[in-house]
Structure formats: structure tokens, C-alpha cells
Amino acid sequence: MLLRLLALIFAAVLAASSSSIDARAIHPIFLPFGDNGRRLIGIQRCEECFGICHEVHYRTLCSTLATLPGVTTPQQLLDTALRVTAAKSAMAEMRLDEAMRAGLGNTIPMMSSLQSCRDSYASLTDALGKSRATLKKGGSRDDLMSELSAASTYSTDCRDIFGERPGLKSPIRGAQRHITRLVSNCLDLATAIRQP
Numbered sequence: 001m002l003l004r005l006l007a008l009i010f011a012a013v014l015a016a017s018s019s020s021i022d023a024r025a026i027h028p029i030f031l032p033f034g035d036n037g038r039r040l041i042g043i044q045r046c047e048e049c050f051g052i053c054h055e056v057h058y059r060t061l062c063s064t065l066a067t068l069p070g071v072t073t074p075q076q077l078l079d080t081a082l083r084v085t086a087a088k089s090a091m092a093e094m095r096l097d098e099a100m101r102a103g104l105g106n107t108i109p110m111m112s113s114l115q116s117c118r119d120s121y122a123s124l125t126d127a128l129g130k131s132r133a134t135l136k137k138g139g140s141r142d143d144l145m146s147e148l149s150a151a152s153t154y155s156t157d158c159r160d161i162f163g164e165r166p167g168l169k170s171p172i173r174g175a176q177r178h179i180t181r182l183v184s185n186c187l188d189l190a191t192a193i194r195q196p
Contacts, residue, residue: 046066046071046073046076046077048074049071049073049077052077052189052192052193053066055188055191055192056185056188056189056192057181057184057188058181058182058184058185061181061182061185062077062081062189065077065080065081065084068080074189074192074193075135075193077189077193078135078186078189078190078193079132079135079136081182081185081186081189082128082131082132082135082186083132084182085128085179085182085183086125086128086129086132088175088178088179088182089121089124089125089128089155089179090121091175092158092172092175092176092179093118093121093122093125095171095172095175096114096118096121096171097118099114099172100114100118104171109167109168110168113161113162113168113170116157116158116161117157117158117161117162117170117172120154120157120161121154121179123150124151124154124155124179124183127147127148127151127154128151128183128186131144131147131186131190141190144190145191148183148186148187149187151183151186151187152183152184152187155180155184158170158176159176159180
């Protein structure tokens with residue numbers, strides 16, 4: 001990581017000192033359209049979404065999701081948050097599968113913890129999928145909140161499993177924390193958004 005950073009700094013210094021380079025690079029986020037007329041991140045903003053993002057626990061995560069293409073309403077923001085969280089949960093589940101196959105769970109307590117953790121992420125992914133389906137079909141707010149409450153429980157299960165066994169370390173601690181924050185934001189967004 002450090003070598004890559006040093007290489008980037010070295011390249012930037014060389015580029016800045018070269019007299020043949022007289023144009024400045026413009027970051028794509030400042031251009032209105034990308035190749036093939038596709039809209040880039042940060043161009044079309046959902047101002048109402050940014051207001052709602054002030055009502056959640058993890059504002060930066062919410063604001064980042066609000067800048068994604070296709071997010072123009074608070075409901076789309078919630079749907080995007082649910083979709084991204086489900087994808088992260090599925091990736092965590094895959095990483096736990098890989099850890100078990102790689103022999104990380106070479107002791108019975110570790111194998112049991114990894115399996116329980118994996119099952120919790122599978123349940124989380126399922127609960128988030130049900131939440132998205134409820135949101136898309138215009139289901140009741142109570143059903144949506146119930147499914148998100150279940151998702152919130154599943155998102156902390158892995159942390160709790162490894163917390164009960166201090167001698168064991170989770171192979172996905174950072175992902176656990178990130179997913180828990182995303183689920184918290186989904187619950188906060190669902191609470192803040194007024195259903196049409």
C-alpha cells in the first residue's frame with residue numbers, strides 16, 4: 001500500500017515538473033456527462049435526500065448513497081441503501097465461506113463461530129431482500145419496519161458471536177462494522193421517509 005502511494009506521489013511530482021504538460025486533468029465528477037452520454041456520480045442531486053441524510057446516524061454513508069445515479073427521491077435512496085447493504089452482506093457471507101474453506105476455522109469454536117456468522121449474514125441478506133420487496137410493492141410501513149428491525153438484529157449477530165469469545169478474532173471485523181452502520185442507516189431512512 002505504501003509503495004503504491006509513493007509511486008503515485010512520484011508520478012504526480014514528475015507530471016508537475018514536466019514542462020511539456022500544460023493541461024490540467026479534470027476529475028470526471030466535475031464533468032456533466034461521461035462517455036456515451038451517461039450521467040456521472042454527483043451530477044443530479046436529490047436535495048430532499050440530503051435533508052433526510054441529516055436525520056441518520058451515519059450521515060457520510062447516506063450522503064454518498066444520495067449521489068449515486070438514479071437516486072432522485074427519498075424512496076430511491078432507501079431502495080439504493082437496501083440494495084447496497086444486501087450486496088455487502090452477501091459479500092461478507094462469501095468471505096466467511098472462503099475463510100472456512102481456507103481452514104481458518106481449524107478449531108471447533110472458530111468453525112462454529114464462522115458458521116453462525118455466515119448464517120446470520122444469509123438471514124440479513126434475505127431480510128433486506130424482503131424489505132426491498134415491501135418497499136417496491138408499497139407494502140405497509142409496519143411490515144417494512146419489522147423486516148428492517150430483524151435485519152438490524154442479524155447485522156449485529158456476528159459481532160456478538162465473536163464478542164462472547166474474546167480469544168477468537170473475526171476475519172471480517174471491518175465489514176461487520178460497515179454493514180451494521182449501513183443497516184442502521186436503512187432503519188433511520190425508513191423512519192424518516194414519509195410513505196407516499
